[in-house]
């Protein structure tokens with residue numbers, strides 16, 4: 001079936017802010033850019049990160065259960081599902097408000113999404129995905145004394161963050177529902193936080209304690225829905241080389257071969273920019289005419305129009 005050009009737009013968890021108020025405001029601005037895109041004859045599928053939010057939800061339950069034995073500690077897959085509800089609620093509301101503002105009758109729906117992973121994925125033994133707040137070294141050392149099982153990394157010069165396992169996304173369990181909603185012309189919000197990680201055991205799905213990288217999951221989603229563009233929106237305008245140094249150089253365009261060389265040269269931080277560039281490479285390679293854009297959530301409209309961001313293509 002022919003349709004308007006499709007774009008999967010992925011919103012970075014860190015770029016969504018740290019409080020419900022910040023998130024509502026940033027989502028409101030992004031919704032405006034997304035609706036502009038639809039008015040310009042694009043079909044969009046929205047996905048989002050959840051690193052800070054899933055960590056915040058888990059921490060809130062852990063503090064509450066320490067204070068009150070009646071409150072259970074919350075398993076990570078359940079926290080992931082809650083983060084989809086929390087962020088999906090803001091996105092759905094902001095997009096609905098924008099639709100109303102421009103007098104259209106489009107419909108929007110968020111889908112709680114599960115992503116299948118391999119139970120034997122070596123990532124389960126090697127936590128790499130930063131979640132939760134950025135901590136000072138003192139806060140990190142205190143957290144590690146309180147719970148020696150926690151692992152931390154320094155995250156792109158912004159502080160220390162807890163890291164959890166991040167297996168490779170294999171399959172979106174709700175793929176058919178997503179395609180049916182798209183065929184019925186819904187704006188779909190899905191695969192939040194990369195999807196709740198699940199494994200299939202004798203046909204039964206079961207959550208596993210991990211957080212999938214939403215950029216890699218967005219590449220799977222973009223392939224599944226036959227998107228022409230994958231747009232990864234974060235807190236920086238462009239992918240840079242020599243990032244964070246006085247010699248930083250922002251890049252407007254990269255071929256897949258150039259992007260791969262820069263990955264091999266260690267230009268992109270693991271757990272932040274590296275998975276975005278890897279997701280962009282995967283998508284750009286998946287077919288003729290596929291383009292990935294990495295740009296800023298604040299300049300979503302300009303990135304989607306090709307006036308900002310880094311474009312990665314074959």
Ligand SMILES: Nc1ncnc2c1ncn2[C@@H]1O[C@H](COP(=O)(O)OP(=O)(O)O)[C@@H](O)[C@H]1O
Pocket residue numbers: 011012013014015049051156233234235236238239240241242243267268269271272273274
């Ligand atoms: N080479 C690089 N170019 C640009 N940004 C980089 C680079 N290396 C690391 N970063 C950092 O990666 C961040 C994006 O990753 P992250 O915060 O995990 O994304 P998200 O917005 O999806 O949560 C940027 O805001 C920047 O601080």
Ligand SMILES: NC(=O)OP(=O)(O)O
Pocket residue numbers: 011012013014048049050051052193194211212213214215
């Ligand atoms: N799940 C995930 O990748 O979230 P962030 O985009 O917030 O890192």
